[in-house]
Amino acid sequence: MQDDLILETISVTKNFFGDKSSGVNNITIFIPKGKITAIVGESGSGKTTLLNLLYGTLEPDHGEVFFKEEQVLSRAKGLQHAHEVMRMVTQNDTDLDPRISVWDTVCEGLPDGDQSQAIHLVTDVLNLLNIYPIREMAFGKLSGGEKQRVTIAKALISRPEVLLLDEPFNQVDATYREALQHDIRYIVKDWGVTVILVSHDPAEILSMADELIVLKEGEIVENGTPEQLYHSPKLLYTAQILASCTHLTSTQAKVCGIKSKRGAVVVYAEHVKISSLGSKWLVKMVLFKGFFEELVIEKEGITLRVLNYDRRKYPVGSKVGISISKYFEFGKWES
Numbered sequence: 001m002q003d004d005l006i007l008e009t010i011s012v013t014k015n016f017f018g019d020k021s022s023g024v025n026n027i028t029i030f031i032p033k034g035k036i037t038a039i040v041g042e043s044g045s046g047k048t049t050l051l052n053l054l055y056g057t058l059e060p061d062h063g064e065v066f067f068k069e070e071q072v073l074s075r076a077k078g079l080q081h082a083h084e085v086m087r088m089v090t091q092n093d094t095d096l097d098p099r100i101s102v103w104d105t106v107c108e109g110l111p112d113g114d115q116s117q118a119i120h121l122v123t124d125v126l127n128l129l130n131i132y133p134i135r136e137m138a139f140g141k142l143s144g145g146e147k148q149r150v151t152i153a154k155a156l157i158s159r160p161e162v163l164l165l166d167e168p169f170n171q172v173d174a175t176y177r178e179a180l181q182h183d184i185r186y187i188v189k190d191w192g193v194t195v196i197l198v199s200h201d202p203a204e205i206l207s208m209a210d211e212l213i214v215l216k217e218g219e220i221v222e223n224g225t226p227e228q229l230y231h232s233p234k235l236l237y238t239a240q241i242l243a244s245c246t247h248l249t250s251t252q253a254k255v256c257g258i259k260s261k262r263g264a265v266v267v268y269a270e271h272v273k274i275s276s277l278g279s280k281w282l283v284k285m286v287l288f289k290g291f292f293e294e295l296v297i298e299k300e301g302i303t304l305r306v307l308n309y310d311r312r313k314y315p316v317g318s319k320v321g322i323s324i325s326k327y328f329e330f331g332k333w334e335s
């Protein structure tokens with residue numbers, strides 16, 4: 001394995017019902033060391049299955065998983081070095097003792113024999129995850145979001161080489177979520193931890209990940225950096241996962257002033273601009289988004305979304321012209 005890689009799967013398949021309809025098929029991936037790789041895809045596309053194969057909680061039917069030069073076998077066959085240096089945080093970690101305090105729960109994650117800096121380290125991590133004030137509380141008394149932060153703190157404190165996060169922030173309230181994502185990104189970069197993240201939240205994926213792997217029906221359909229996949233998706237599927245967008249047939253695209261020969265067009269909300277020119281669209285809804293509004297506009301049964309920074313100018317029921325500065329076209333095989 002190359003030095004800059006830490007995990008690798010070679011043609012890994014895991015099916016649950018003996019056919020290709022479930023699990024993952026023939027997956028070959030290379031996970032770069034010290035980077036955050038996000039696995040994205042619609043529900044049931046195989047993200048959690050792939051995470052479990054990497055972590056050793058599932059054994060492949062075919063193919064191999066490697067951590068550096070060591071083949072990762074199922075944990076059921078016995079604990080290996082690779083298992084010990086990986087930690088996984090899932091959305092419903094239930095194996096923590098509800099009676100134990102936050103402080104003691106996190107301390108359980110400290111590596112053996114590394115107690116000298118323990119108090120400083122635990123204090124730092126609890127502060128970073130904003131759970132220091134609740135350090136005396138029993139784990140069972142915490143809210144869902146607080147429990148997720150404690151679980152992440154416990155995983156981080158063990159200084160894993162690889163941290164696998166399966167929807168780690170879904171219980172964390174919106175106001176704190178973004179700050180937590182940035183803090184996690186900062187700490188894993190600072191400590192050189194390799195992260196594999198599964199998430200459904202496009203904002204989270206785009207802001208946290210260095211690399212993306214797109215799964216569809218158990219297979220890899222696209223991969224690249226968030227910038228590459230967001231700005232030049234090869235598949236309609238990828239665009240729909242990463243962006244707030246509208247999918248149009250070529251007939252519908254014509255109504256928007258787009259001539260497409262390829263069959264499907266995708267328009268991102270940010271590429272629709274309000275214009276004094278063009279035929280008029282009816283403002284059906286105005287969604288307040290803080291410093292901007294999202295207008296839902298309609299014409300001939302087609303709905304588009306527009307980001308509007310000139311707030312309160314276009315109330316529901318008014319008519320607006322639009323121009324579309326960029327769009328993506330997809331052929332029959334690129335859905």
Ligand SMILES: Nc1ncnc2c1ncn2[C@@H]1O[C@H](COP(=O)(O)OP(=O)(O)OP(=O)(O)O)[C@@H](O)[C@H]1O
Binds near residue numbers: 023
């Ligand atoms: N233990 C299992 N037994 C049977 N089928 C399973 C099992 N685990 C996963 N599957 C099936 O394999 C497919 C992929 O599931 P997986 O949980 O990996 O998808 P996912 O992309 O993580 O989905 P979600 O985003 O909804 O969590 C699904 O069809 C699922 O029903």
